[in-house]
Amino acid sequence: MTQKYLARRRELSEQICALIDREGYEALRVRYLCQQLGISTGTFYHYFPSQTDLILLLYQRIDDYFQRELQPAFTGNEVDNLRLFAESYGRYCAETGVAATHCFCSLPLSYQGSDHLSEARPISQVLVGIFERGLEKGQFCTSLSPRQCARYTMVVLRGFCFDWAKREGNYDLLEFIRTFFPFSIRGMVEGWEGSGPSAE
Amino acid sequence: MTQKYLARRRELSEQICALIDREGYEALRVRYLCQQLGISTGTFYHYFPSQTDLILLLYQRIDDYFQRELQPAFTGNEVDNLRLFAESYGRYCAETGVAATHCFCSLPLSYQGSDHLSEARPISQVLVGIFERGLEKGQFCTSLSPRQCARYTMVVLRGFCFDWAKREGNYDLLEFIRTFFPFSIRGMVEGWEGSGPSAE
Amino acid sequence: MTQKYLARRRELSEQICALIDREGYEALRVRYLCQQLGISTGTFYHYFPSQTDLILLLYQRIDDYFQRELQPAFTGNEVDNLRLFAESYGRYCAETGVAATHCFCSLPLSYQGSDHLSEARPISQVLVGIFERGLEKGQFCTSLSPRQCARYTMVVLRGFCFDWAKREGNYDLLEFIRTFFPFSIRGMVEGWEGSGPSAE
Amino acid sequence: MTQKYLARRRELSEQICALIDREGYEALRVRYLCQQLGISTGTFYHYFPSQTDLILLLYQRIDDYFQRELQPAFTGNEVDNLRLFAESYGRYCAETGVAATHCFCSLPLSYQGSDHLSEARPISQVLVGIFERGLEKGQFCTSLSPRQCARYTMVVLRGFCFDWAKREGNYDLLEFIRTFFPFSIRGMVEGWEGSGPSAE
DNA sequence: GATGAATGAGAGTTCATTCAT
């Protein structure tokens, strides 16, 4: 039954994500993964036709996180929301672990028609929303379109997190974001300095 | 003779770099690489004791580029130099190709005691120099140290280039840098807008 | 099922042993071995995680032989049992073949915590038992401990068999043992001459 | 010139033997050996047409040792000479090292018409001489021929030394020989007990 | 004589994937 199938698949997905968080890339080897999950390789391929499906899991998870957990916490102040977004992104990476962060920052380009970097992805939509509303309300001050702002923000944030993962998490990612993200954004926000930490 | 050995090694290095530029990761497989170069695996290992030595090639190349080609072009205006640096970095990636860019942006962390992300690398030193002189001359306006500025700049630039490579080079990297790099830097530079292209 | 796995493993083990007996060292090369057995290398590694596991096969086989086949044949006369042991050891080598004999006489020292020369191995235990009982019953006459006697006996017997293998089995090992083993033992046994073949 | 060639070859031989004593099997790899000796592989092959020639070196050396150093020390008492021989053999192995001992005990069978186990080898001749004179003088008491005695003695001694090497030299070989060699020989010698150490 | 660059077969091992049960 499809219902059952999807439920089991979701269950396995969660276990796999947890495994990747704990053990990183290693967990992506089918045999090892199956051992850890206590299933046969046959079963794995029953639910995940290809190994690369695993990568989609990581993307779905981050999208879910931002849609379900973050968006409800937003306030009417889009500048604050933006800061919240950036810090949440960093916190997500820090919690998810170096390995998983490295993984979804670097590995996949696009796979089976699904573009993981796409602005169509929910996480980008959340960000675009922030800029749309912020520009409307005059909280941001830039000639860029909301889509451009969102794109730029994602590139920078991903850069931050990937650097952290490449350095094996040997510094405080959240602190780094709090210190340097304002620099990246200041140019787009009138009076950002007054509304958050500043390096000056 | 060592002279001869080094010359041959350099010759092979160049061919390997060219191959990686053309074909990317694939080229890193020893057998394939040897086929393409028309040498035996024995010869390869004669010059490159380990496969991972290949990665060092990419880093050496970029360091060479910035030391030999860029630094002599610097002027007394460090803000201009910074822009030059960013654009050169982008141009280097664009010329080097998607595959090689992806390769040196993502793959190696550190290898055999040589930390490829280290601020000690020549390319970072060049950047630190810009900020040191710029701060001295009052061309920059920030409370961050030159090292912090350089670090931040590298993280952002790498983020730009890696994004471009992950999207398989399907947009103009240089244009992207010209548009968005000023945003990342503006907060550190008094009057940046007036001294270069602006998105406003 | 583990049952099935072990059965298949045993089946392959036997084929491998037979192959080693026939062809010796050569057979230890994974690729060749797989060809001969008509299995893929993947299958081989499924049952034998490492090539060195093959060596354990040879040791297990000889241990099994002495525990299952020889020990039940022992009588109350430990001097006779000792002779039986020596001749059986020789017969085992002769039947097993030059190649396998050379193999387990020379190659391995110790592997993965299992010491193949150890006095703890079943084959040594069998021998120690002979000397323990023989000394108790006064059938042997020596100041050495049972363990020392067993150790000495094994060293000598192994020396005999290894020599035979090194000479490519070009003489009758059993006859050699019947002729010379008494010399090695006589000093420990009161009246050995009367109880067996003598070179006088 | 042949003279010069042989001199250089002998010089290299000695360096190689020293190297094997120090580092064991490893030294048998042509490349490594050449590095250590400071010669090119071409030079090596000039003097040693094949790698297996190296093994002959070890045999020649032991033969030389027994001919030059031991034989002159012999007395008129062949029983003493036999003991001297056994202890010298052990001492030679102990000095030569575990690696070299393992090497010449196990590796080669026969090569290019030269049988390393042959009774024709000088070392065996020395031993045969002991038994020939001993039997003549009535110092030994056995029905075996001198050649058989020598053969048996070599097999036992080699067994002792190989065991020592296989256990990585973790006990005192000379003490072992002093304790156990008499057992192996007692049956052939009237009154051996009185003429040397006994385990009783 | 001496060099060392070049060779290339062959080593052990990994791992995503298939498919009969």
Next chain:
DNA sequence: CATGAATGAACTCTCATTCAT
């Protein structure tokens, strides 16, 4: 639904040996 035995191409790396210089 689930199993896991079987596959086999591909991987990195080693090393004795040759030969043009």
